[in-house]
Amino acid sequence: MAAFAIGAMIAVAQATLYAFAPLCYSSSIRNTGVGAAVAAGRLGTIAGPLFAGSLLGAGNPPAQVLIALIPITLASGT
Numbered sequence: 001m002a003a004f005a006i007g008a009m010i011a012v013a014q015a016t017l018y019a020f021a022p023l024c025y026s027s028s029i030r031n032t033g034v035g036a037a038v039a040a041g042r043l044g045t046i047a048g049p050l051f052a053g054s055l056l057g058a059g060n061p062p063a064q065v066l067i068a069l070i071p072i073t074l075a076s077g078t
């Protein structure tokens with residue numbers, strides 16, 4: 001249930017990007033700015049599970065994987 005809730009929140013956060021990103025860019029670079037922001041989100045969607053899977057595959061317990069992801073999450077939120 002928790003994994004479903006977290007996944008739903010991530011999907012909503014990415015969808016919100018489409019609404020708020022155009023407000024951050026002037027009209028001359030809006031397409032490029034929004035496209036770059038969306039691409040970064042998609043890259044994180046792909047790289048995150050690969051990174052977590054590699055940590056789990058190396059024998060790390062799930063708690064340690066979550067701790068390893070904290071700095072990445074904090075950096076992406078700034």
